[in-house]
Amino acid sequence: MLKTVCLYCGSSDGTSAVYKQASIKMAQVLASAGIGIVYGGAAIGIMGAIADAGLEAGGQVTGVIPRDLVDLEIAHNGLTSLEVVDDMHQRKARMAALADGFIALPGGFGTLEELFEMLTWSQLGFHAKPCSVLDAGGYYEDLLRFLDKQVDAGFVKPAHRALLLAESDPSILLARLQSWTNEAAPKITAQTAGATPSATPDKR
Numbered sequence: 001m002l003k004t005v006c007l008y009c010g011s012s013d014g015t016s017a018v019y020k021q022a023s024i025k026m027a028q029v030l031a032s033a034g035i036g037i038v039y040g041g042a043a044i045g046i047m048g049a050i051a052d053a054g055l056e057a058g059g060q061v062t063g064v065i066p067r068d069l070v071d072l073e074i075a076h077n078g079l080t081s082l083e084v085v086d087d088m089h090q091r092k093a094r095m096a097a098l099a100d101g102f103i104a105l106p107g108g109f110g111t112l113e114e115l116f117e118m119l120t121w122s123q124l125g126f127h128a129k130p131c132s133v134l135d136a137g138g139y140y141e142d143l144l145r146f147l148d149k150q151v152d153a154g155f156v157k158p159a160h161r162a163l164l165l166a167e168s169d170p171s172i173l174l175a176r177l178q179s180w181t182n183e184a185a186p187k188i189t190a191q192t193a194g195a196t197p198s199a200t201p202d203k204r
Contacts, residue, residue, distance in 0.1 A: 001100070001178075002035050002178055004036040004038055004062075004099050005037060005038070005099060005102070005103055006039065006098070006099035006101070006103070007026070007030075007038070007103050007105055008104045009039065009040075009046040009047055009105035009106065009107045009111055010047065010105075010110075010111055012046070013046060013049075016137055018136055020049050021136075022137065022168075024050060024053040026050065026174075027049075027050040027057070029170040029171050031054045031055075031059025032057055032059075035059070036062065037050065037051070037054045038061075038062045038064065039051060039061070039063060039064075040073070040110075041063025041076060041083070042063070042076060043075065043076035043078075044073065044074050047073075051063065051076050055078065060080045060081075061079050062079065062081045062082075062083065063075070064091050065085070066084075066085055066086065066088055067084050067085070070084060092117065101129050101130040102115065102118050102131045103132050103134055105133075105134050106134075106139045112143075118131050119131045122182070123163060123187050125186025128182045132164065134168070135166050135168045137168075138168075144164075147161055147164065157184075160187065162184065163182070163184055165180065
């Protein structure tokens with residue numbers, strides 16, 4: 001059951017209005033469904049837009065931001081909760097711990113890095129939470145094709161490729177997240193590896 005979803009997204013608006021509009025719609029859909037939002041805590045770009053949209057729709061919005069970025073990213077001071085942490089590693093771990101699922105909205109390097117860490121941990125069996133992208137305006141089309149190429153090239157198993165959901169419609173994406181079950185055997189598990197990541201994203 002999804003109680004809170006983590007939204008990864010950019011601190012810029014992007015070059016097309018569709019990126020921001022679709023992201024705002026995603027936040028509204030989550031809030032309307034009574035699902036909390038956790039994100040990177042900034043008040044600018046798509047990050048600020050989804051926070052404002054979620055709050056205006058009556059949702060609970062939690063931000064997590066590193067101390068050094070409070071001024072640089074302009075921390076949002078109107079959130080349900082804003083957690084200030086020491087560094088990026090703590091930020092990612094805390095966001096993951098608070099979330100029951102993950103959605104990457106349009107964004108840059110940081111958005112991709114956050115998404116792929118969670119996707120890799122899903123592949124390895126360190127968590128069993130759905131990972132997805134909102135393919136607003138075809139933003140992720142080329143990336144999704146490259147992931148298919150990884151399967152064709154023998155570096156990713158089809159079952160693991162299927163761990164990443166993708167939809168352009170926020171309502172459809174949420175429905176898929178809510179009905180998602182992990183049918184892929186993990187590539188490795190914490191038990192067989194003999195250790196877990198230092199910040200395994202377990203629920204609270």
